[in-house]
Amino acid sequence: MKMSRLILVLAIIMSTAYSCKESKQDSSQMKKVLAIHDEVMPKMGTIGSLISTLDEKISEGDTTEQYDTARQDLKAAHKSMMDWMKNFGERFDGDEIMKGKSLTEEKQQWLDEEEVKVKALRDQINSSIKNAEDLLANP
Secondary structure (H helix, E strand, C coil): CHHHHHHHHHHHHHHHHHHHHHHHHHHHHHHHHHHHHHHHCCHHHHHHHHHHHHHHHHHCCCCCHHHHHHHHHHHHHHHHHHHHHHHHHHHCCHHHHHCCCCCCHHHHHHHHHHHHHHHHHHHHHHHHHHHHHHHHHCC
8 A cells, every 4th residue: 555655646746747847848938939029029110110211212213123122021021020929829828928837738839830930030020121221221
């Protein structure tokens, strides 16, 4: 009887330790995803300014295809950010996002997907800004 209690106690301890480890992994990955978002979110203002500058250049008659392409790329990056935030908010609740609440297996898969998406989003935002800034610096 003592042996079965010992096994039961060890099983509970191991499962608790495993679930805590998994929760920390969820929380760590969630923080990583949010950090990428927080890195690029302030760039939305830069995108807006660049779009306005390109609009001015285009209205002044500098209607090269490059200006229009750069403007469309910036608008697409902005839309991608808005879409990503909306979809992310629909997939996860506040406790999962802000308090590190454990995720279900399905939501963990979603978080894996969101990590890939937010990295691609970061690249899209950074490249569209760089391309527009380079174009405006070297007309």
